[in-house]
Amino acid sequence: MFQQEAKQAGKEKLLLTCATAAARHRIEAGYEVEEVCKYFDFVSVMTYDYHGSWEGKTGHNSPLYGMRNERKKFREWNIKGSMNVWVELGCPKEKLNIGLSAYGRAFSLLRDPGITNSKPMRKKKTSIGLKAGAAEAGKYTREAGVLSYYEICESIQKNPNNRVFWHREMSVPYVSSETLWIGYDNIRSVTLKMQFLKEHGYGGVIIWSLDLDDKTGEICNEGPFPIFNAAKNELLIVPDHLSNINKKCLDDNDTLSIEQLFSQSTTIKGINLSFFLYFLLHVIMCI
Numbered sequence: 001m002f003q004q005e006a007k008q009a010g011k012e013k014l015l016l017t018c019a020t021a022a023a024r025h026r027i028e029a030g031y032e033v034e035e036v037c038k039y040f041d042f043v044s045v046m047t048y049d050y051h052g053s054w055e056g057k058t059g060h061n062s063p064l065y066g067m068r069n070e071r072k073k074f075r076e077w078n079i080k081g082s083m084n085v086w087v088e089l090g091c092p093k094e095k096l097n098i099g100l101s102a103y104g105r106a107f108s109l110l111r112d113p114g115i116t117n118s119k120p121m122r123k124k125k126t127s128i129g130l131k132a133g134a135a136e137a138g139k140y141t142r143e144a145g146v147l148s149y150y151e152i153c154e155s156i157q158k159n160p161n162n163r164v165f166w167h168r169e170m171s172v173p174y175v176s177s178e179t180l181w182i183g184y185d186n187i188r189s190v191t192l193k194m195q196f197l198k199e200h201g202y203g204g205v206i207i208w209s210l211d212l213d214d215k216t217g218e219i220c221n222e223g224p225f226p227i228f229n230a231a232k233n234e235l236l237i238v239p240d241h242l243s244n245i246n247k248k249c250l251d252d253n254d255t256l257s258i259e260q261l262f263s264q265s266t267t268i269k270g271i272n273l274s275f276f277l278y279f280l281l282h283v284i285m286c287i
Contacts, residue, residue: 017042019206022050022082022099027089037091044206045086048101050077051183053134053145058127060183061105063170064193067128078170079193083202097204098197102212102227104175104184106135106147127176128167135180141212148212149227152184153220187222187230194234205231 006013018036021027022045037043051059063078070077076085079098086096110131134145141148147155152175156162161177172189175182185193197205207213207228217224 015041017044019044019046019099020086021045022047022077024076024082024085027085033086033089033091037086037095040095042097042203043086043091043095044097045082045099046208047079047082047099048208049105052105053107053132056131056133058107058109058130058132058181058183059105060128060167060170060172060174061103062099062101062183062185063167063172064189064196065170067169079196083200093201094203096202097206098193098202100190100193100205100207100227100231101185102149102207102209103141104147104149104152104182106138106145106152107132107181108135109179109181127165127174127181130181132181135182147182147184149184149186150212150214150219152182153214155180155182185227187226190227190230191234194231198235205235207231 002014002016016039018040020036020043021030027033048062050062052061065080066075066078075081083093083096083098087093107130110133135147137144138147138151140151156164156175159177162175162180162182163177164173164175166173166188171192173184173186175184194205210225210228213225213227214220214222215224217226220226223229
């Protein structure tokens with residue numbers, strides 16, 4: 001249908017995409033994977049919300065890898081595991097998009113995790129799995145247990161007890177104090193996830209969502225849309241013949257048409273990237 005419409009209109013064919021579950025039991029129960037991947041142009045796997053306050057204990061929102069000591073049920077509850085399931089069940093890698101989150105899952109700890117200002121985690125080797133409930137709602141997002149990236153930056157800046165740690169096995173950061181625990185992503189973890197995407201030949205990435213990123217860059221002090229741009233900068237290669245375009249904002253005199261932008265594309269290890277996306281993202285940054 002889309003091919004015929006594109007031919008009649010003389011424009012690019014529309015894409016048919018879907019956002020899907022990341023956990024094996026939901027994938028196997030809810031999708032005929034080979035059929036889904038046959039008809040959809042892209043299948044975006046929502047590789048976030050693996051853990052949250054509904055479990056009654058701390059757990060990371062979107063780990064890249066699993067932990068060796070995790071129970072069998074949870075060993076695939078990470079980006080690597082979820083993408084492997086979709087491939088195992090018959091979906092081509094180039095049609096699969098990885099999901100990124102510009103927010104974190106925040107927990108209010110129900111007992112002392114053994115952290116002091118000077119000696120983190122004296123009583124436990126890890127702070128994963130501590131008894132916890134949903135943290136207080138953020139000032140802007142107003143949902144208990146969820147904080148936007150910029151709200152996480154604020155919590156780190158305003159409270160010296162909220163310290164940032166790096167989980168080596170899962171390749172993600174988390175914030176931990178005596179009362180608060182947040183599993184989230186930062187520039188480092190997003191960059192590693194995009195490197196993983198390229199190394200394994202997956203199709204692309206989706207982000208939930210732009211409004212949760214630091215739009216102006218004034219809160220996290222990492223430039224506008226730091227999560228979004230960390231992903232873009234790792235994935236996107238600008239062709240030499242387009243390098244004269246202003247990379248932050250297009251001047252009013254620029255006359256590249258949408259059709260021209262769509263016609264420009266580049267490939268990174270099998271990942272097709274329309275230059276139109278590059279243009280669009282920078283227009284958003286200039287709003």
